[in-house]
Amino acid sequence: MKIFTSVNDVTNIDEIVNEALMLKKAPYSFSHLGKNKTLGMVFMNPSLRTRLSTQKAGMNLGMNTMVMNLDKDGWALEMNEGVVMNGTTVEHVKDVAAVMSQYCDIIAIRCFAQMKNKEADYSEMILNQFIKYSTVPIVSMEGSTLHPLQSLADVITMRENWTKKTKPKVVLTWGPHIKPIAQAVANSFSEWMLKTDVDFTITHPEGYELSEDFTKGAKIVYNQQEALIDADFVYIKNWSCYNDYAKILCADSNWMLTNKKLEVTNNAKIMHCLPVRRNLEVSDEVLDGANSLIYQQANNRLFSAQAVLKKILETNTF
Ligand code: CP
Numbered sequence: 001m002k003i004f005t006s007v008n009d010v011t012n013i014d015e016i017v018n019e020a021l022m023l024k025k026a027p028y029s030f031s032h033l034g035k036n037k038t039l040g041m042v043f044m045n046p047s048l049r050t051r052l053s054t055q056k057a058g059m060n061l062g063m064n065t066m067v068m069n070l071d072k073d074g075w076a077l078e079m080n081e082g083v084v085m086n087g088t089t090v091e092h093v094k095d096v097a098a099v100m101s102q103y104c105d106i107i108a109i110r111c112f113a114q115m116k117n118k119e120a121d122y123s124e125m126i127l128n129q130f131i132k133y134s135t136v137p138i139v140s141m142e143g144s145t146l147h148p149l150q151s152l153a154d155v156i157t158m159r160e161n162w163t164k165k166t167k168p169k170v171v172l173t174w175g176p177h178i179k180p181i182a183q184a185v186a187n188s189f190s191e192w193m194l195k196t197d198v199d200f201t202i203t204h205p206e207g208y209e210l211s212e213d214f215t216k217g218a219k220i221v222y223n224q225q226e227a228l229i230d231a232d233f234v235y236i237k238n239w240s241c242y243n244d245y246a247k248i249l250c251a252d253s254n255w256m257l258t259n260k261k262l263e264v265t266n267n268a269k270i271m272h273c274l275p276v277r278r279n280l281e282v283s284d285e286v287l288d289g290a291n292s293l294i295y296q297q298a299n300n301r302l303f304s305a306q307a308v309l310k311k312i313l314e315t316n317t318f
Contacts, residue, residue, distance in 0.1 A: 001137070001308070001311045001312050001315050001316075002137050002138075002312075002315075002316065003131055003137060003138045003139070004137075004138075004139045004140060004148060004149075004308045004312070005124075005127060005131075005138070005139075005140040005143060005146065005148060006140075006146050006148050006188070006191065007148060007151065007188075007191050007192050007195050009148075010152075013155065013192070013195060013196060016152065016307050016308070016311065017152075017155055017156050017159050017307075019307040019310065019311070020152070020156050020300070020303040020304055020306065020307035021156065021159070021160075021303070023060075023303050023306045023307055023310070024300075024303045027060045027302075027303075027306070028060055030060075030061055030062075030310055031060065031061060031062040032062060033061050033062060033310060033313045033314065034058060034061035034062040034063030034064075034309070034313055035062045036064075037062075037063045037064070037105040037106070037313065037318060038063065038064045038065070038066060038103060038104045038105050038106075039054075039055075039058035039063045039064070039065045039066070039104065039105070039106050039107075039108060039309065040065075040066050040068065040100050040103060040104030040106070040107045040108070041054060041055060041065060041066065041067045041068065041107075041108045041109075041110075041141070042068050042070050042100070042107060042108065042109045042110070042111075042130075043067065043068070043069050043070065043071065043110045043141075044070055044071045044109075044110060044111045044112065044126065045071065045110050045111070045112040045142075047110055047141070047142075048274075048275070049273075049274060049298050049301050050110060050141045050142060050149065050150075050301065051067065051141075053149075053298075053301035053302040053304075053305050054108055054139075054141060054149070054301075054305040054309075055067065056302055056305075057302055057303075057305035057306035057308075057309055058106075058305075058309055060302075060306055061306060061309055061310060061313065063105075063106075063309070066103070066104070068100075070096070074091070074096070075090035075091035076088055076089045076090045076091070077089060077090075077091060077092075077093055077096065077126075078090075078091065078092045078093065079093050079125050079126060079129060093126065093129040093130065093133065094129065094132075094133040097129065097130045097132075097133035097134040098133050098134065098135070100134065101134045101135040101136045104136055105136055105137075105318050106136055106137045106138075106139060106309065106312055106313075107130060107134055107136055107137070107138055107139070108138075108139040108140075108141045109126065109127060109130055109138065109139070109140060109141060109143075110140075110141040110142050111126035111127055111142075111143055111144065112142065112143075112144060112182055112184070113143075113144035113145070113182040113183075113184065114144075115180050115182060115240070115245075115246040116246070117245075118242070118245040118246075121144040121145065121182075122144065122145055122211070124143050124144050124145060126143070126144075127140055127143045127144075137312045137316055139305075139308060139309070139312070142184055142185075143184065144182065144184065145182075145183065145184055145187055145188075145211075145214075146184055146187055146188040146191065146214075147184045147185050147188045147273070148188055148192075149301065149304050149305055149308065150185060150188065150189075150273050150301065150304075151185075151188040151189050151191070151192040152192070152304040152307070152308070153297055153298075153300040153301045153303070153304035154189060154192065154235070154271060154273070154297060154300075155192055155196060156300045156303060156304060157271065157293050157296050157297045157300050158170070158196075158198075158233060158269075158271075160296070160300075161233075161269050161293060161296075162232065162233075167197055167198050167199050168198050168199070168232035168233055169198070169199045169201070169230055169231050169232050169233075169266070170193055170198045170199065170200050170201070170231070170232065170233045170235065171201045171202075171203060171227050171228055171231040171233070171234050171235070171268075172186060172189055172190065172193070172200070172201070172202045172203070172218075172235045172237065173202075173203045173204070173224055173227065173228070173234060173235070173236050173237075173255075173257060174186075174203065174204035174205065174208055174224075174237070174238060174239065174255060175236045175237065175238050175255055175256060175257060175280070175281030175282055176238065176250070176251055176252060176253055176255050176256055176280055176281060177238035177240075177248070177277060177280065177281060178248075178251070178277070178280070179248075180240035180246040180247070180248055181238045181239055181240055182239065182240070183210055183211070183239040183240070183242055185237050185239070185273050186202075186210055186237050186239045187210055187211060187213075187214040187215070188214070189235055189237070190202065190210060190214045190215045190218055191214045191215075193218070194215075194216075194217050194218060198233075199219075200217075200218050200219065201218065201219040201220075201221055201227050201231075202215060202218050202219070202220050202221070202227075203220075203221045203222065203223070203224045203226075203227035203228070204220075204222070204239075205222065205249065205250040205252065205255065206222055207241055207243070207244065207249040207250070208239065208241055208242075208249070208250070209242060209243060210239070210242050211242050224255060224261070225261060225264065228261060228262065228264050228265050228268075229264045229265070230264070230265065230266050231265040231266060231268045232265075232266050232268055232269065233268055233269050233270075233271060234257065234262065234265060234268045234269070234270055234271065235271040235272070236257045236270070236271070236272050236276075236281055236282045236286075237272065237273065237281075238277075238281055253280075256279070256280065256281060256282060256283060257270070257281070257282040257283065257286050258282075258283045258285070258286060259283070259285050259286055259289065262286065262291075267291065268291065269291050269292075269293050270282075270286055270287070270289070270291050270292045270293060270294070271293050271294065271297055272287070272294050272297075273297065274294055274297070274298060276294070
């Protein structure tokens with residue numbers, strides 16, 4: 001594995017989930033693998049879970065880790081090719097990626113969507129420029145369109161909570177929010193669900209359709225209550241419009257997930273990637289209830305990252 005930016009970079013989902021579960025049982029059993037190797041972590045945006053879990057994953061594998069808040073501590077970045085840099089940007093991404101490759105054996109990057117221009121965001125320019133100009137493996141810690149480390153942690157968590165032979169019904173439901181939130185988590189969860197043996201439904205208000213690039217094959221139901229019937233897992237997440245890009249068309253608090261709504265489910269387990277706006281997207285009673293998996297998901301972020309870093313360390317020559 002040279003890059004990890006989407007489910008398509010994983011050859012066998014079951015295998016990497018098993019690997020993560022093995023690491024969860026024995027987190028330090030491969031601490032020799034990363035000896036004298038450096039993980040460079042680049043952040044263009046805030047993070048709690050991704051930063052701490054990925055750094056700890058590297059440390060569990062014996063890696064040295066360095067964190068660079070490029071948005072605050074780096075020079076203003078130029079992304080476009082061939083431009084005369086006589087404006088506000090100071091350093092070209094090609095130089096940043098090439099220079100970081102001198103110090104790091106693996107580079108992990110967080111670079112959110114700017115939420116202004118759909119084409120620009122969906123081109124994943126920052127991530128792709130790093131892939132183009134670095135000489136070391138690249139891991140996405142959430143790009144403009146996808147959040148694969150989160151989705152892998154979600155799949156691990158579902159595996160731990162589903163021992164039946166039958167396919168679980170998984171519902172991704174939109175929840176209200178006051179700000180335009182990127183589609184990355186929802187896109188990514190959909191992409192992974194569609195490659196996993198589940199019965200997958202997405203429910204959202206009309207106008208909130210996600211890109212078919214990530215959701216083709218999912219069942220779309222506009223009535224949330226109908227979608228929730230017999231659900232085994234309910235993943236709640238807000239996203240802003242993809243088609244009418246970054247717009248908020250609905251602020252209807254009736255879409256907030258509550259225990260009352262969940263009565264029609266099959267005693268569903270509840271998932272959210274966090275951070276969550278409590279009592280806006282989903283009620284406290286749901287998040288703090290017995291069926292909530294939110295902290296187990298956060299815990300599994302560590303083993304998701306550790307499984308990916310282990311795979312990269314094992315399959316590349318350094
Ligand atoms: N879920 C997640 O990616 O959390 P952070 O944004 O805090 O890293």
